[in-house]
Amino acid sequence: MWQLAQRSKELWHGLADREGPWEAVEWQRTGSLLLASNSEEAGKLEAQAECLKAAGVQAEMISASAVAKLEPSLSIPAEGGGMLVENDAQINGRNSAFLLLNICRVLAQDAGGEFDCKFGEGVTGLEMDGDGGVVGVTTSAGRRITATRAVVIAGGAWSSDFLAQQLKDNRWKGVIAPRMGQLLALTPPTDMPALTRGVMEMSYSKHYQEVGRKSAEGSPADESAPDITFTATTSASGELLLGSSRQFSGFESSAGLETTAAILKRAAEFMPSLSASAAAVSTLLAGGSPEEWSDGLVRTGPRPWAATGLPFVGPIPGHPRLYIAAGHEGSGLTLAPVTAEIIEGYISNGGTNVAGAEALAPEFLLK
Structure with missing residues (x-):
């Protein structure tokens, strides 16, 4: 996941730089501190810092006194410590969502098309051909929308149960x-x-x-x-x-x-x-x-x-033109650009060359 997060940060950086001003998304290169409250946690945190450094992330383990010097508002026990990642950045989630919507509109216009958000009009069903390929969706407004290239299920916490119902595949239930x-x-x-x-x-x-924290009922x-x-x-x-x-x-x-x-x-x-x-x-x-x-x-x-501990990003086996991008939990904002890059690769090229993306493929995660 660190590879994907790093790639996504690069993409965010490019989006903010291109669409600017950066103030619009409140881009702040604040750095981050992960805190340990005791010696046991400090030991685990030091091991985690080494793993991050091996993955190319600039991470440094510092003492509790160094934490207090960097951030005087914090107080942790002397046997604790912190992991400092100075290159981390943060953005405003709401502002960034509007930025992405605007980028979609601009790209559609540049391509001679149209980007139409139907907020408040939920998808109620998938339409499939005889081979299980998705050809469109139906909505709560009674509308039928044809899918000329693909349908991407990006419904957050609602995604897997929707797929279980529509595909009649209980492997998706509750995942x-x-x-x-x-x-x-x-x-x-x-x-x-x-x-x-x-x-x-x-x-x-x-x-x-x-x-895998699932009960027998899924x-x-x-x-x-x-x-x-x-x-x-x-x-x-x-x-x-x-x-x-x-x-x-x-x-x-x-x-x-x-x-x-x-x-x-x-x-x-x-x-x-x-x-x-x-x-x-x-x-x-x-x-x-x-x-x-x-x-x-x-x-x-x-x-x-x-349930797998990883988001599902990629094509859904047995159903051509159907993809999923869901299950990111608290990392959705961080991973949004790289998720889009992965899905675009599958749709346009039949695969993706994003390093680490294979671990998120439904074909792998549903085994």
Whole structure:
């Protein structure tokens, strides 16, 4: 995945540079810090840093005191440490989505065609020929849209169950599922030193190492409570973005203040300046007045978790002209350009030369 992430970063860099200005997507070369809270985590983090360096990523293991010097708002135990990746960058997800839509419109116009987004009009079915090849789709508006070259299923957490139903192939049932989560956006406390890098605790990375967590029924392992891991970054506009929670609760929102309080409590363990904010939310919960919290915004939605631990990107076996690009969970924004490059290669050339793409092929992942 590191190869793909590096390639995608190159593509993002090119898109932002070509379409500009970079400010439109809030491109920030902030660097990142992955934090270890104890000696055991520090040892694992050091091994991870070596793996990244072997993959061509500039990663450096630093001490807890060096972490505090780089980011004075952070506090971790002396036996901990951090992995510093100075070349990491971040962008604004919403702004970047609009940029990609605009690029699609421009490319279509340049080719003498038209790019038409039918927001609010969901696909309800696939139309296939006698050989299983996809020839079009039907929509909730009763429209039939012909596929002259391809259909790409990019429906996030809804993708695999849709395919299971349409293709009558239970191998797809539940292999991509919603994992609901929260992200908080708030004004940094006035006494908090500015956070200049993207930071997260080491356990955050475990979410990209969980492979095959499926029950016999094909659904993710049950989690009655959200899993909370600390992440923090500062947007270009100065908002403090805090995360995060993950919970297998179907498509039910996990936007309760209990989850918000848990995120703030965990964040305060790494950023002491947030202690007052965490205490204020806990007080509201204890008083039964959760609706009174107004110190920040809560963003919530379903991340498309993949049972294989990897997204599905490529052609769907046995069904010519049908492709999938789904299951990226929290890496969708990072991997969006390289995902498009892989799919374009399959459609235009019958294959892809993107290094590492073969590991994401449905033919390989569904075995």
